[in-house]
Amino acid sequence: xxxxxxxxxxxxxxxxxxxxxxxxxxxxxxxxxxxxxxxxxxxxxxxxxxxxxxxxxxxxxxxxxxxxxxxxxxxxxxxxxxxxxxxxxxxxxxxxxxxxxxxxxxxxxxxxxxxxxxxxxxxxxxxxxxxxxxxxxxxxxxxxxxxxxxxxxxxxxxxxxxxxxxxxxxxxxxxxxxxxxxxxxxxxxxxxxxxxxxxxxxxxxxxxxxxxxxxxxxxxxxxxxxxxxxxxxxxxxxxxxxxxxxxxxxxxxxxxxxxxxxxxxxxxxxxxxxxxxxxxxxxxxxxxxxxxxxxxxxxxxxxxxx
Numbered sequence: 001x002x003x004x005x006x007x008x009x010x011x012x013x014x015x016x017x018x019x020x021x022x023x024x025x026x027x028x029x030x031x032x033x034x035x036x037x038x039x040x041x042x043x044x045x046x047x048x049x050x051x052x053x054x055x056x057x058x059x060x061x062x063x064x065x066x067x068x069x070x071x072x073x074x075x076x077x078x079x080x081x082x083x084x085x086x087x088x089x090x091x092x093x094x095x096x097x098x099x100x101x102x103x104x105x106x107x108x109x110x111x112x113x114x115x116x117x118x119x120x121x122x123x124x125x126x127x128x129x130x131x132x133x134x135x136x137x138x139x140x141x142x143x144x145x146x147x148x149x150x151x152x153x154x155x156x157x158x159x160x161x162x163x164x165x166x167x168x169x170x171x172x173x174x175x176x177x178x179x180x181x182x183x184x185x186x187x188x189x190x191x192x193x194x195x196x197x198x199x200x201x202x203x204x205x206x207x208x209x210x211x212x213x214x215x216x217x218x219x220x221x222x223x224x225x226x227x228x229x230x231x232x233x234x235x236x237x238x239x240x241x242x243x244x245x246x247x248x249x250x251x252x253x254x255x256x257x258x259x260x261x262x263x264x265x266x267x268x269x270x271x272x273x274x275x276x277x278x279x280x281x282x283x284x285x286x287x288x289x290x291x292x293x294x295x296x297x298x299x300x301x302x303x304x305x306x
Contacts, residue, residue: 008057008178010090010123015064015082015113017105020095021130025161026050026063029171033273034063034191034198047085049192051185057175058183062089086118091177092125093170094150098132098158102146110150119152124177126155126170133160196223197301199270203238203282206266210258211250218243219251220290220300233279236270241287248284259284 014022027033030050050061064082086092094113096106119125127147132140140158147156155173159166191198200221207219225237240262242248252259259282267280290296 006056007180007182008175009060009181009183010178011060011062011085011088012091012093012174013062013064013085013089014093014095015086015109016095017097017103017109018065020097021161022095023063025093025095025128025130025159025167026061028161028164028167029059029061030190032190033269047082051189051191053183053185053187053189057178058185059174059178060184083112083116086113087116087121089118090123090179091174092118092122093128094125094153095128095130096147098129098135098140098143101143102149106150114152123179124155124173125153126157126173127153128170129156129158130161132158133163133165195274196226198273199223199226199236200238202269202273203240203262203266203280205269206262207240207251210262210265215242215247215250218247218291220287222300233277234274235279235281237281238283240282240284241290242284243286243288243290245286248286251284 014025016022026048030052032050034048034050047065048063050063052059052061062085064085092113094109096102113119127150129140129143129147135143144156144158154177155170157166157170159170161167185192200223203223204219204221207215207221211219220241221238222241223236223238225235227235229235240251242251250258251262253261263280263282266282267278270280271278287293287296
């Protein structure tokens, strides 16, 4: 741990509705693929810590699940994770989608943040208008003015988490806002999650990217075997859980072609993350209504207070 005078550290919550680019922003800041990304809403299900350590500061980013009206116990867990991260943070990044403008969902989230005094209690906060790379420049200023209805933020910054536009400005403001403090994690540590968690997420990402719309929310992944064999490939055996038989047919595909494609895509990402060759085995099982099954959610590592 670094206790040198002048060293800064703090927690930064990244908040917003589903699919606004929270995980993309985290990955950009870390220069590593830690959080999975897809075009499907509610891709992130757990609050994930991304730890950025430099010589004079440590930022612990908290990538949160998209804030939404929960309809299942899984959804309730996701909302608790997001709200808790905001309440406890030293700094808050609230992201909206430039392509959508300010939506009713954004207003609802802002009222929730106000109700918990999140902006008042943190040291610094910013509203980021993300995906501006897809807008004409003349459309950005009116959107910035519209965002002023969300009072209480220290900064209102148009960014592109995909290209990195203006993200360095956000980073500079974050560093300035951090309190003096120790490094809470070793310099080489990237996240609080273990390798099994990240591997399971990379497999789920492959399913999200390759399968049709009716599958994503019903996908869960569990890694049963994670075995390093000296001089040989790391053996990973994992199960993809779905809620309905029709979904299983989609994920397996004709003669197993889709499952093979999922395995190939996931293995490539896992090998980059682990920096070693991997032998990946996947199987598919039905777990009826698992998103409403408290015991199963706990088994997968979700909220222990469910």
